Amino acid sequence: MEVRHLRYFVAVAEERNFTRAAEKLFIAQPPLTRAIKQLEDEIGIDLFIRKPRGLELTSGGAYFLLQAQQVLDKIEAMVEDTRRIALGRKTVFSIGFVPSVFYGQLPLMVRRLRQNKNLEIVLHELKTRQQIDALKSGRIDIGFGRLRIDDPDVEQEILFDEPLVAALPAGHPLAGAPPSMEQLADVPMIVFPTGPGPNFADITHGLFRRRGLKVNVIQQVNDLQTALSLVASEMGFTLVPEQVQRVNRDGVQYVRLADDNITTPVIISRRRGENPNAIMRLTNTILAELVENRLGGRYP
Template identity: 75%
Template sequence: MELRHLRYFVAVAEALNLTRAAEKLFIAQPPLTRAIKQLEEEVGVELFIRKPRGLQLTTGGEYFLEQARQILNKVSGTINDTRRIAQHRKTLFSIGFVPSVFYGQLPFMVRRLRRNKNLEIVLHELKTREQVDALKAGKIDIGFGRVRIEDPDVEQTLLFDEPMIAAIPAGSPLTKRPPTLKDLSEWPMITFPSTPGPNFADMTQSLFHRYGLRVNVMQQVNDVQTALSLVASDMGFTLVPEQIRRVHREGVDYMPLDDHSITVPVIASRRKGENPNAVMRLANTILDELVENRLTGRYP
């Protein structure tokens, strides 16, 4: 399979017409038709349903389209990063992160690293599972997430446990006192992300199940910002890490939980067995300082 096959497929999937796709790609239709057929044979499934008035994506085709776009975007981003690094003769240091860890001290780490004029810092928003894959592929140098994932090629370090809090519609009866899990279980819940686990949504729902409580999940969304928007719309509550307090959203109140032992981890992931270079040693030094600030209550 070549990258051109993916580009051809995306063009056809977006146009749902071979003639229009061929015109967009500036190629003749017969070689485009052959390329799509070759791709289907290699993948082993039909990606399109042929109809008299055009094409329709199969279920497999819809999934393949999403993945093909991601692959092409990653290739394009890698090429651009490579050109930028070559032009400036800088060392590239790539960081993967889940959004909920970027409201605390991580931006200060990035800012400190950027003081080194010989460094080019690249950030990638990735789920923890994606961070592990990106580390193994060499796409990132360090990742920050919240989920434990066993992989022989990656080591994970617990930085600290962060209290969980509830984001609640402003004026709700739940804001009168720190709510218990039982209190919350009686209200609609919004979870994130909505992608396959293990993820933060699994962690929050398991809290209720651990105490024999049933939770009414009324909406699953992709990110914390959307979850907070739904909370502000009085659609329900959501559980978030404490550092999300820094996101000031009208219509949302943040409440500590009645049980202060309910926490969520912040985890750093690195390639296992790799001797840290000068940049990684610098990053580790900064990270140690930031973690110490967090553990001792000294916030920057």
């Protein structure tokens, strides 16, 4: 079994489609399909259920995906650590983040950390579940997300709760005043990201479900920018954290909700029980100041 087989498998498992996975890997589809079949033959089980509309992981495939991701994370961490030792000049500090937290405090924290010329900041866009695995494998040093995930090796802390706002097509009838959840439920909804949960799509969808409201999810997309593009195209609305309002997008109007208690947390994740080094202590100091400013109304 080669490392490339693991990378191929993870790409197919994430995309649930051979064509899209091949495009992501920059290879042709036939050799990718053959490689996955070789992997299944070597293991002795089917990793995927082939369906007309795409692929579905078998129970064995789901387990193998988790293990493959951890192996690839460890390999990447090994390579990065090797480079770090060989260079011997800079300390590498790796940060995982979900895109919706990168419009407020996080860029300010990164900017201040980068003032240390002996520090190299590496950013990894990762879903919260991926951040947990990356922390455990050593791929990242700290993570920023929005979901609570219980893991004995990782500690999480809520920095603050952030209001959600509706991103509506400019000029939409509901854009003139704060809409209620009942009003929004009548508008087609765009959710992000797609893929297996838990994720931000589960949070936003759950807000309506817990109120006994049904929504018409017209499209699931991979990222925030695509969701906003579809809103600008008047396909529907989406819910976004307040700090996303900093994204000026033609054709999109951000509107506060009638219920101002609808929020989403910003959560920091660290390895549990690890004594903070000088870089982590500096990061914690900067974060404490930024969070105090946020809570005190001195945004960001």
